[in-house]
Amino acid sequence: MSAHLGYVAASYGAAVFVVASLISWVVLDARARRRELQVLEDAGIRRRSAGGGTP
């Protein structure tokens, strides 16, 4: 019966792997998008101030 312990461990390992990769995908994607948004907003502010003169 102890041989089956390997299968149990493997399935919990698989669960951890799937959940961890889903979480890291969500978190990393969010972080990358937020950074891009930041870059664009910085650029956007500069463009507006160059055009309209608002600081």
Next chain:
Amino acid sequence: MMALYLRDLKLATRAGGGALTGILFFMAVVAVVPFGLGPDLKLLAQVGPAMLWIGALLASLLGLDRLFQAEREDGALDMMLMQETPLVLTVFVKCLAHWTASGLPLVLVSPLLGLFLNMEPTAIFATMLTLLAGTPAITLIGAMGAAVAVALPRGGLLVSILVLPLVIPVLIFGVSAAYAAVEDPAPFLPPFMILTAITLFFAVIGPAAAAVALRASSE
């Protein structure tokens, strides 16, 4: 050259790239087989290596027609024809990138599909090994077909038709090596060595022929 390799990898994996589609096609083709044959596990295990090989063959032909056509459509092919780096090398690097993005994943998912077909571990391992050795040959031969058909407006299907007869030797030796690993009397190494030799042979012939075809079609 590294720049070209990285760019092609980036294009293949970024949104709209064909890398994912190839794997999906592979999985779908192999998954459909049991519905045709019936869920008899013994029968499936027997046809397993052959099914994996045919699936991988069709899947790796899938994106090949875009290999040079996309470059031609936006004019990048002209630039490549004019560079110092020999065109043969450019073609070879493009093949390498194409294989990394769409051939290698096929090799990596093949053990999983082997499990679905109830194959034994040795058979799975042998099939994976032969796919690893054989799929580059498919890409290299396919590059030739893609270069020939590059100027045609709807070359997609034509590439497959042109290339399929040429890849039959790859299929023969790949499958027989995979079976040789399972069935005792047949030796594994000879067909596997021939398979590797075919790949190496086309690593030289394929890019050279593709380069000639690209030059000829660039008018």
Next chain:
Amino acid sequence: MPIRLRVDGLGASRGEDPIFREFCLVLDAGGALLVTGRNGTGKSTFLRTLAGLYPADSGTILLEGATDPTAPVRESLHYLGHRNAMKRDLTVAENLVFWARFSGQAGDPAKDADDALEVVGLGGLGHLPFGYLSAGQQRRAALARLLVAHRPVWLMDEPTAALDTASERMVEALIAGHRATGGIVIAATHQALDVPGAQMLTMSGFAVTA
């Protein structure tokens, strides 16, 4: 050593029909040639023949004073065709850096690309995917490719296609700048481009008057 482009007895044909015959040309460093003519007279074919993309029936193309005299002439050329040779899914900067690396440029291609974009009026847009740009902006980005590839001879096929008047002036400035540093420019256009001191070539179907 200043370069000189020498074309002798060049001829090419489309199928059976000759497009031009026995064409001779000498362009010194800083020289320019404007190719004009109606549609279908073979302007593009002429440029592609010079670039080595279209087989010539006869004649020679030589670049005297090139750094490596044994290399084919096409390697000293940079060709800007109708199509922009940029990937929609990559950013503008990635496209430019790739072409800089691919044409064997040493140095810092990323900075080169930034500078080139500044010159063509796309400064700060390097991070955008190429497909997001308008047609005129895409053309300008393609012009920036000339600046990162650093080739002595520019072949430009309709460089001002899809560009507005202001950008046409920008193209003229680019050409002037390239000639000032000893480069050679050959441009095919049917728009009036102001290129001082340029030789003119009018293509009219079969006959060529230089």
Next chain:
Amino acid sequence: MRERSLAIRSFTDLANPTRFVALAGRLLPWLASLTALLFAVGLTLCFSTAADYQQGETVRIMYIHVPAAWLSMMGYTVMAASALGTLVWRHPLADVAAKCAAPIGAGFTALALVTGSLWGKPMWGTWWVWDARLTSVFILFLMYLGLIALNRAMDDAGRAAKVSAVLILVGFVNIPIIKFSVDWWNTLHQPASVLRLGGSAIDPEFLRPLLVMALAFTCLFFTLHLAAMRTEIWRRRIAAMRRQAARGAASA
């Protein structure tokens, strides 16, 4: 009091992406900690219960396998509901919801398949049988992957949403047909040796951890879904801003 106002505002705010992002930002930490708590309780229960006398230790695989299989179906249902929202009510967030559910649903479907096969090996002696239920889940997995590929292949989010909504709904309608035909195919060929799982009532001893784990996984699904939706809204905003930047440079 606070929860109440949150709930009321959430109803009217759901249609507005900006408010949705703000709401998601406030909700996410709570959801995440609830998920973590449920998992802590669920996992303790999982390992404190006795092993089944028939299945031995492998019964513990059930605590993952069943919730994952449940989520694979719920994920598709969420997508189908969102697809309906896209096509019928043209709700602005529906296509975001549909797009974001696909990778998460595919992940849990993959988990269900893997754990099922890890369970099957010691029970049936083989990794995989083409049993009707397993086959249907595998087809579901392929459908998920196809939808992901479709979403990736189109760069215009709005158009991709409509096309994939059609596909999702056709797939949803097709699920019973697939199930029926696979059953048919299976009984046609059925080798008698295949063991069938479960069917009998589950002992409450096992039911308690199973329910807690199912709840925990469901919470995890919604946490991930909410976070992914927020990211997707950002992604679209970035795309819009980039287009605007390109236009701005043209007019400048």
